[in-house]
Amino acid sequence: MPTASLSRDKAYARIRDLVMSGEFASDEPLSERSLSDRLALGRTPVREALKALARDGLLTIHPMRGTFVRQLSFDDLREIHELRLALEGMAAYLAATRGPTEGLARCAKELRRVKSRASIDVEEAQQIGWTFHDELFRATANGRLVQAYDNLRAQSGLALQKMSQYNPDRTRQAVSEHLDIYAAVEAQDPDAAQQRMWRHLSSAFEARLNALGAVRPRIPTTGGKRS
Incomplete structure (x- = not known):
């Protein structure tokens, strides 16, 4: 598997674990930069992972506001x-x-x-x-x-x-x-x-x-x- 795909999959898995463990408050925007620093991964795989998690229904992306843990209705x-x-x-x-x-x-x-x-x-x-x-x-x-x-x-x-x-x-x-x-x-x-x-x-x-x-x-x- 290409290195880029491995990094993206690793970012996806680790951010998903953080979301599922309740690490982020509902009103806390998920920053690409801070996640990149925290996970020691590049911003591109982190960005791709956030988009994938949004597609999977775990995050919500609000234009001009940021990315947040999804609040279920x-x-x-x-x-x-x-x-x-x-x-x-x-x-x-x-x-x-x-x-x-x-x-x-x-x-x-x-x-x-x-x-x-x-x-x-x-x-x-x-x-x-x-x-x-x-x-x-x-x-x-x-x-x-x-x-x-x-x-x-x-x-x-x-x-x-x-x-x-x-x-x-x-x-x-x-x-x-x-x-x-x-x-x-x-x-x-x-x-x-x-x-x-x-x-x-x-x-x-x-x-x-x-x-x-x-x-x-x-x-x-x-x-x-x-x-």
């Missing part, structure tokens, strides 16, 4: 939720068709350990939950689906930055939902895996909106039978 959250229903529902279906991987089995073991405790470590459970979703996509053996999920995952993470804390009861419920999805994958029941994923995502979306205090119309989830 209710419509953004709705679109992310609807796309997650499509992609992650398909991932659960395909994973169940192919059967569980070692990575998914490890996640299930960790989730059971978390669930068995009298009190739940919310941060730990959230991290294992994200890993579960990642492993579910890997279990599909579909590289294009994994690639499509990568950007969606980043936008979901950006939305989660607004939530100062997670509800322990909802977190414990999410752990159980992940284990239910895994049980369907283990049983190689793709329809049940897909339905359970849809229910999990819809419950998570409702909890997120409640935590953000969003005022919104009713959002359709999915049709079809319940498993």
